[in-house]
Amino acid sequence: MTPSHAHGSGRRVLVTGGSGLIGAAVVGHLAALGHHVTVLDITGARVPEGAASFTPGTVTDAETVRRAVAGQDAVVHLAGRAGLDRGTPEEIYAANALGTFIVMDAAGQAGVAKVVYASSINAFGLPLNPHDVLPSRYPWDEDEPAAIADAYSLSKQANENAATALASQHGTELTGLRFPLVRDIYEDEGTVFARHIRGGIEEDPRRQACEGWTYLDVRDAAGAVQAALSHPTPAAPGILVAAPQTYLRQPTEDALERYAPTVPRDPVAGRDVPVSLRRSHELLGFKAEHTLEQLSEDLLVDLDEVNP
DSSP states (O other), X not given: OOGGGGGXXXXXXXXXXXXXXXXXXXXXXXXXXXXXXXXXXXXTOOOOTTOSXXXXXXXXXXXXXXXXXXXXXXXXXXXXXXXXXXXXXXHHHIIIIIHHHHHHHHHHHTTOSEEEEEEEGGGGSTTXXXXXXXXXXXXXXXXXXXXOOSHHHHHHHHHHHHHHHHHHHHOOEEEEEEEOSEEOTTGGGGHHHHHHHHHHHHHOHHHHHHTTTOOEEHHHHHHHHHHHHHSOOOSSSOEEOOOSBOSBSSOHHHHHHHHOTTSOBOOOOTTBOSBOOHHHHHHHOOOOOOOHHXXXXXXXXXXXXXXX
C-alpha cells in the first residue's frame, strides 16, 4: 500500500490506544471515511464507536503487537503514558519508548506501508524542563535545540530517533505528530478547557510560554492524523500541529514581552501562535478548524486576570 491508499476507503488501519481521548476521535474519524479500524488497547478499555474489532493487550507485549499489525495497511500509534503524572519515570519511558519501538518494528517487519505515531510538543524538552529555560527564539519550529531533563520528553525524542532508524531499516514510511495540549474544547461549552488552561498558566507560566500557548481540539487531532496518513512524510522530526491562534485574549507580542522579554523574536501578528506551523501546512495540507473563539471570546484567558 502506498501512503496515498490510506486516503481511500476500505483500508485496514490499526489504532493503538484507540480508547483514549485522541484515539477514540481518530477511530471515529477513520471509520466515518470507510476504513476498517482495529483497536489495540489495554484489557477492559471501552471499545470506541466505529471500531470494527478490538484487541486487548499492551504495546510492550511484542507478540500481541505482531498479531495486531498483521494484515494492516496502516498503523496509527497513540498508546502510551501522556505526561509525567502517568506513572514512575521507568513506567513512562518503558511504555512510550519501548512500546513505540515494538509497534514500529513490528509494522516494518509486517510490510505495513505507513505508520503515524504520537510525538509531542515536549519532544524538544523545554516545556517540562525543571530549569528556567526558554526557546532560543520566537517563533520556534521543529528544529529548536533540545533541552531534555525528564523521562516523558526523553521518550518522545527516543520515538523520533527510532522512527528514523526503522524507516531506514524497513522502508516503512513513518511520521510523528507533535501534539500540543489536546482537549475536547467544546466540552461543557468550553468551560472545562478554559479552566484547565487558566490553571496551567497560574501553576507554571514558563511552561506555557515554552509551548507558545498552543492547543488543539481533539477533532483537529483526528484530522491531522488522517492528513499524515494521506501525504508523504519524513520520519522525523515530528510535525507540529496546533490551532493557529493562542488561547490568550492578549496579543501574542504582549505575552512574549511579559514572559519571555529577553528571547529574540520576529514579529508575531495578533494572537497568532509563536511557533511555526509551516511544515504542517506544507507537508500535510493541515490547518486546524476548531477554536475557542468559535464558541465564545469570553473563553479566552485574560493574562491580567490570571496574574501568575
